[in-house]
Amino acid sequence: MTRLYRTPLTAAAVALTLSFGAAPALAQEATPPQTTPPTTTAPAANFDEATLQSYVDASVKLQDIGQEWEGRMAEAGTPEEMTDLQAQAEAEMVSAVEAEGLSAEQYNEITRAAQEDPDLYQQLTQMITEADQQGG
Structure with missing residues (x-):
């Protein structure tokens, strides 16, 4: 799985979100994940702190869900x-x-x-790392 972020928690959550090609609800217009941090100087995104915290909390949940389903999918017998x-x-x-x-x-x-x-990327990476260190 290609990693979007450097922290394992973030990489797993985001990669899971973007990897289910058969499920358009989350992956509708997803771009292919990058293998390195972004280097463009795009204008800063305008998301408030509460929205970013919701994103972080959802990412933590997505990692847990992904781990749970990974084992089930590994046991799938047919396509x-x-x-x-x-x-x-x-x-x-x-x-x-x-x-x-x-x-x-x-x-x-x-x-x-x-x-x-890059600034938003760094902010989310830090927030998810902190959430991971606090045990989710």
């Missing part, structure tokens, strides 16, 4: 089973994001903004 499991995992991910007060589109918008804005 059809895999597709069914991916759809179930995707639905659970969308619910987790929405439980944090964000739509899947808002979550993806923040992810894309972080890919384009």
Whole structure:
């Protein structure tokens, strides 16, 4: 899995969000993940602290969901089973994001903004690292 961020928690959460190609709710307009931090000087994204915290909280939940479903998907016997499991995992991910007060589109918008804005990227990376150190 290509890593978008340097911290394992962030990489797992975002990569999971973007990796389910069969589930358009979270991956509708997702761009391919970058392998290095963004280097462009795009204008700073305009997300308030509460929205970013919701993103971080959702990312932590997505990592947990991804770990849970990874084992189930590894045991899928057929492509059809895999597709069914991916759809179930995707639905659970969308619910987790929405439980944090964000739509899947808002979550993806923040992810894309972080890919384009080094300052936002750094801020989210730091927030997720802190959340990881605090135990989620």
